[in-house]
Amino acid sequence: MTDTSPKLTRRHDFVLFFDVTNGNPNGDPDAGNLPRLDPETNRGLVTDVCLKRKIRNYVELAREGESGYRIYVTEGAILNEKHREAYVAERGDSAEVRGAKKLSPKSDEEAKRIRDWMCDNFFDIRTFGGVLSTGINAGQVRGPVQITFARSVEPVLPLEVSITRMAATSEADKKQRDEGSGDDERTDNRTMGRKHIIPYGLYRAHGFVSAPLASHEVKGTGFTEADLALLWEALGNMFEHDRSAARGEMATRRLVVFEHDSKLGNAHADALFDRVKVWRKRPDADGSDAANRHPIGAAETDNWGPARSFDDYVVTVDKDNLPPGVKILK
Structure with a gap:
């Protein structure tokens, strides 16, 4: 891949809010495809794997045919054959390389070139990393972007x-x-x-973007500023092209990004995430007035009906006294 985009040199942390209306955001195959739940709190769950799949699908659509934006994990793919492509690029298109059931690098230098080829060509390897050592060994990659399970802000039924x-x-x-x-x-x-459906649920996930894992001379994947912009684009639009009768209506509602001015960061991620709060809004009231909103589970909300839309919530971000070197992008 020929990419003139600057290397990523700043750490980012982000909070993603999305909701579902009359749908199943992520079925559990071990429970008859019921929506995933935390059994102790009845809060809904959506796995990181599910969210990464939607990001992959969006990038595959938005960058179809563009060099450097292929997707490694696709439906029906034979992953070892994608590893073999790296060996063909490294050693040439020979019968030995094409026919081998197992291939391994002959030196540390070759291992790095094969790994770099995978990162350069596959967006999801460059972004999320992967274990590429199955049979035809292309190494292991630690991805700079990691996403947590999403959890509903209130119990769902x-x-x-x-x-x-x-x-x-x-x-x-x-x-x-x-x-x-x-x-x-x-x-x-x-x-x-x-x-199986959830009438309504607002979900919150946290994410992390490591600048060292993106741009380190040896361990870095080559994840760039352009890749980061594409990640934000995908998070904002991934549900728009993922419609299904099973999933009802799903939409990204808010993306809050904290940008540090250094590779290692200027504040703990949990302290930044604590600045992002979700409140229940009094029905038919103005949520911008603090008197009309209360914390999730507060006694004042006991007689309120269940939330049935994003308008029943207010998301606030405390922008006062941010740690030096940290700014909020979205």
């Missing part, structure tokens, strides 16, 4: 909704209906199903 389909699954089902041998002759070929 998943609903199981019954649905029907007015068609038979097979000829045998249709024959059973025509002969009247089913349990209910009035079903008219209908097939019953279930759908």
Whole structure:
């Protein structure tokens, strides 16, 4: 990849808010695809893997065909064959390289060149890192961008909704209906199903961008300022091209970015995240007035109905007395 974008030299931390309305943001395959929950608090969860998948999908759409923006983890991909491409670039397109079931670098220098080729060509390797040592060994990469699980700001109550389909699954089902041998002759070929939804949930995730892991001469992935801008773009738009009947309506609601003026940072991330607070807003009131909002779970909100839109919340960011060398971008 030929990239003239400056290397990333500043640490960033960010808070992402997104919501779901009448949908399942991230089903749990071990629980019949129910929305993921913290069983002790009933707060909804969305895994970091789910969020990274949406970022990958957006970048794949937005930078389709552009050099350096391929996606490593794609549906149906054979990952070892992508590792093999790095060896072809390094050693040439020979029958030995094409036919080998296992390949390993012959020196530390070759290992670095193969690793760098993977970082240069695949955005998600350059961003999130990856274990590339399966069979055809392309090394291991620590990614500069890491994202936590997202957690709903309040408990959520998943609903199981019954649905029907007015068609038979097979000829045998249709024959059973025509002969009247089913349990209910009035079903008219209908097939019953279930759908799990959350009526509404506002989720919060934290993220970190390490400048040393991006730009270090040896360990860095080459993640640049342009890549960072694309990451912000993806976080803001990733739900716009991820529509599904199962997921209802999902949208990014707020992205708060703290930028440090140094590689290692000027403040602890948790102290910065504590500046971002979510409040319940009094129904039909002006949330900009502090008297009309209260902390999540406060006694004043006990008689309020459940939140059903982002308008039921207020997100505030304390911008006073920021640590020296830290500024808020969004």
